[in-house]
Amino acid sequence: MERQPIYLDYSATTPVDIRVAEKMIPYLTEHYGNPASRSHPYGWTAEKAVENAREEVAKLVGADPREIVWTSGATESNNLAIKGAANFYASTKGKHIITIATEHKAVIDAVRELERQGFTATYLEPEADGLVDLAKFKAAIQPDTVLASVMLVNNEIGVIQDIEAIGNMCREAGVIFHVDAAQATGKVKIDLANLPVDLMSFSAHKTYGPKGIGALYVCRKPRIRIEAQMHGGGHERGMRSGTLATHQIVGMGEAFRIAREEMASENERIRMLRDRLLTGLQGIEETYVNGDLSHRIPHNLNISFNYVEGESLIMAVKGIAVSSGSACTSASLEPSYVLRALGRSDELAHSSIRFSIGRFTTIADVDYTVELMKSKIEKLRELSPLWEMFKDGVDISKVEWAAH
């Protein structure tokens, strides 16, 4: 059997930490009560576990446990926050929404759905480094702006937005502020007690917890209201009905506890690995880092390799599990909308690779990756007529190509 590729796709998902998995199992087979059952110890035990986990999630992000609502993941949290707040406040504040063109699809598509229902929206383009220009954000606020949604850490390029400054502008203008923090937990410090944020989405599986569980922070001071999107038994104070998945919740709580305790040392180790990877890959000619390098989590490195086509690049690097900026499963190649929003050409967007490093990445993994990339890029460029033209001094952007 072929060896499994080295996993460098931690921004897609992370393995469940063994400590997390071990803590979850008894809640499947032994403590299987429904946390909503009030009349027997099965229910009480499950409820206690759920509330312990709620406390752990709250602790990592500096929130009050009563501000944490369980959901099925960050996609649901984003939908609940955006649709729930926009609909609740539309009649008093207005129907305009601001978001960023590089947001996750769960935010973009939720806003698009609201547009279909009669809301208007501004999709602010970030600067070439992926960061939001604060003056442009301020200028986008209208008298009828009800909600703004800006992610803390970008999933493709790892850049960190200035949530505090954006939140202050929102507070000043009376705009509800939602932040998608799915890619941020355990990577950047979050202190909601002091951050001007009204709603924040979390996911467990990006932080070594299980898939299928997430949470939404709903600020109590000032008190933020949202319309429920899921109706039923009135769980989670009516904001999200549905029987709580005790084992999943326990897993998220344990994952966030570990993140809180180990974040500082882990980030230092990951930064060392990222710098080693970056230095190695920069030894290859004509490579471009996508997104700002200083306002960025150390876990992410997104690089374009010029004059190499994206799909053949992915075929070439099957020894590592990474993500490509090119969606090539369809007939028409679609370059990453995030990289396009940064102003990258189609060619550079297609030839990009997102390396994301995590808890179980080793120095040997990084060194293997650098050597693999060096040899494969060289081979593909040997094959590339564009590389030959570049080496002959031809300006490829000035060539007239026959489109097909």
Add this chain to the structure above:
Amino acid sequence: MAYSDKVLDHYENPRNVGSLDKNDPNVGTGMVGAPACGDVMKLMIKVNDAGIIEDAKFKTYGCGSAIASSSLVTEWLKGKTVDEAYAIKNSAIAEELALPPVKIHCSVLAEDAIKAAVADIKAKQLTKATA
């Protein structure tokens, strides 16, 4: 995405990679595709005085199927007359490599590259004859 063994073989061990002297009057060059579309193929053929293709070289910027399609046609072209080369159909390339429907355009591009290279050599020969 699953590739056929033949595509993988050509991708891993591409045949006839390289360039010929484009100023040689016996060399025809076909360059088709566009970087923005994700495929550029350059095919070069060397034709002797009897009209037989003696050598063929390629360079391709594109997916595995595009690389395999161009690699395959360089093998097919050698020993053929330019007219036989001109008659090669994309369907034969697609069939030989078992290309899935979304990759048929790669074989179309390879056929276009052959036609462009043949047109180039014919134009050169015409210039030579009238000179």
